[in-house]
Amino acid sequence: MLHLSIFLFFGAICAAGAVNLLVQRHPINSALSLIAVMVSLAVEYLLLGAEFVAAVQVIIYAGAIMVLFVFVIMLLNAGVEERIEGSRVAMILGIPGMLVGSALVAWVLLERSGTSSVAVGSLPGYPKEIAGLLFHDFLLPFEVTSVLVLIAIMGAVVLASHPDSETQQKKES
């Protein structure tokens, strides 16, 4: 019972953080709400028994990726965003559409597919189980994903290095 109430509490924080992310006008407040969402997600994983995933969620998303987000916001010294006149059609159709869509997804997950609800603390949590899944059962998808990430990294390096400015620097030196 205590577990369930903590679970619901952090679920509420997660949803509130996500809404706050959209509502806030200053980018740094939005970034901080996203951090709150990620940390409360990690707590949810922890409560479900997926300790390893929870720790990785905090280290990778909250501790590394969001630090870079905050870093870029600070570096660009991004100020308060101007609120432009949004299209009214988007407001009228978008919010009900979003609600209907999420209700549909929830209904399909609950009723139509073979998924059943997971008891609190029953997900595979030990690093050894995760390692077995990653490096034995799902080895091929794992390796393909690693290659994909590697390609993305190399693409980022290529995009970030301007060949023109490099040759210019060589000429100057």
Next chain:
Amino acid sequence: MYALISLVKIVIALVLLLTAVAYSVWLERKVVGHIQNRWGPTRVGPFGLLQPLADGAKFLFKEDLTPPYVYKPLYIAAPMISVIFALTSIAVIPIGNSITVGGIRTPLQIADVNIGLLIVLGITSMGVYGIALAGWSSNSKYSLLGSLRASAQMVSYEIALGLSLIGVLIMSGSFSLREIVDAQGGTFWGFIPRWNIFQGQFVAFFIYLMAAFAETNRIPFDLPEAETELVAGYHTEYSAMKFAMFFMAEYANMITVACLASLLFLGGWHGPLFGPAWLQELLPIAWFALRIFGFLFLYIWIRGTLPRFRYDQLMSFGWKFLFPLAIANLVITALIVALKA
């Protein structure tokens, strides 16, 4: 009963940590003083031993100045974030084996979780927000430069730090700090202790040491503070207890890093046990404390010896030297463990 024991342990751990923080400041002032041929604190109490109390009282009674044009919510939250994450990570760190008090045997650790090491890494990686937000919300160019440097430096060196630990993890096959320490018991040929540092993880220990200095923003990696160029870096605009919180966070982080170093590389609380039963219970704690003291002394010694890096040197040292070295160490360790198995 269980909750009561946990509560007592939490209080004891916090008191121990805060006392250690206060007295490592004293130790630093004293040792650096002697390195520079001065006395350090001498006035308050014998050997200046009451100096931390006087400092604390001073911090409490100073004017708590909030400069105009700061972004107030984050300006106030930043020191709290720093100190909260610095103090929380002690929860999973064991300071010794189990101990029996009044017929109840309990491990000397607030929470024994099977992913203890990952939790420490996660909590310390969140600590960077305190520094980053402090610099940004202060609305001052020195603070902003300091916090930009801090975020870049901490993210860069976290990679080398994490990779240097994986070698130890491969050898012990567990994330639990207690199991990692247990795997280091016993000796080679009767006299060399079976610590990870003597099991071929010497390079990893070196990488960990360097990265840990950078993670805790200590000299020679204290670019975020760099008082000669940035006044005081990210905490330029802070005064009184808010400044003291950053100070406490820095020293608490030093102690956490020292605990991790002794648990992962230096055999934790293993050491010769002798004497009556009560002494055998307490000796592991003393051995562990001795290692932490040695590590802190090393910190201070280096602070008194080395000058500061230049910023580009810091980045190229992290990315071009420590990072490849950590990967090489990881590959070689994995190969050796795989061939032995």
